[in-house]
Amino acid sequence: MTFSLGPKATSAGYRLAAFDTVGSTNTEAMARARGGERGPTWFVTTEQTSGRGRRQRAWVAPRGNLASSVLEVMDVTPAVAATMGFAFGLAHAAALQRVSVEANLRLAGSDRLNYLLKWPNDVMVRGQKLCGLLVEAEAMTYGGLAVVAGIGTNIVAAPEGTPTPATSLYALGVHVSAEELFAAQSDAWVEFRGIWDNGRGFDEIRKAWLERAFGVGERVAIKVGTGTVEGTFDTIDETGCLIVRTAEGKRTPITAGEVYFGTVASVGAA
Template identity: 35%
Template structure:
């Protein structure tokens, strides 16, 4: 049984369709900082409706949060969550092998080890509930992905069980979440950029039927990706899929 930070509660499932779906089903009645943890998912999802491999031994968890913020600001939780996961990996010994790929992937040695999916419930201008889903590869990873993937065991980070990983993750998340609430996005942005994957290098951003190519310049003060498409000309992108020539 994982240890929970003060103010958190947990619902545990041997098997469920999706922890994000369970959080969504309970978003109205459940308390802030309710954790939904499944040993196995039968219909795990990633961004843009993609399926997420949910083999036993990995960590599948969703946090139900009620931050009472505008949607654009609440979306910054993807960076808060990614930093928390990177803190866990560093605790496990990954060190500077950890990198963060915009907007919400966590990498070790350039290979994806964790995906993060944010979903919001809102009836007006402010978010009623934000669901932060995280899938962390501990014991296995998919082999048939269009990008490199890895897991704790494959990356030489030891045999970390889901209970331990969840304890570490919730501790790290609460510290990052509290700092974001108290200090705002500026410190999150600074820490994220320190760990940013391929900062300053050429990237490709897929925007539906458009591809933007340019230099990964920075994040702006809201968390948008800033791409320099030609000298002195930048695009601020709030949603898209990032690829790196010759890499992921």
């Protein structure tokens, strides 16, 4: 199969740059933006050799997995651009649910697949990491802010030995190709991009995100610099910060950090 945009994405004017293999779809998208590309354009591959996650961690997508990034140039502040990641995560979770219909028909009750969003950038299923998301922004010399939202999805294989166990769609019994998932993702993004509306619709996005949030009400530990904040994951605020309620009842906003839930929180806090 070859990559193609979904019908909604095509109608909305998105373009597509597909690669047999590429170092990083995010890097390629931002390089194109610096060269004058204004988007909206998707960059996609089934083999990424030097991708990056948060904090410059390597994110390699072996052949058959999906690495996809969307480039949008807009007139927003970096703080507003950061909230786009919540809409992007919702779009991908919605696409995953759509391609998992057949698998869920075979499953009963609590075994059904439900894709949840872990602050700030992961898609989880059955307590395991399925996807990692990265949003980057850079002011362009020709005007506007180039925002690139990228996500890597474990379709045929998942890394081993990660702090949070990882899984793949294949291991979950979802038999879908990278090309099929991407078409669903590109259409879902049109929907959630419209709701987000350059940040104006973040209140609605925030509510929808909290309905899919992983770990709300659970014990959490966040490594922030050289320290650790521990407590209960309370909510996210109107700017997208994670709110932790400490044992003393204080509500502490977290803008960035390494997040560990449940039993993993004990490891993260150590």
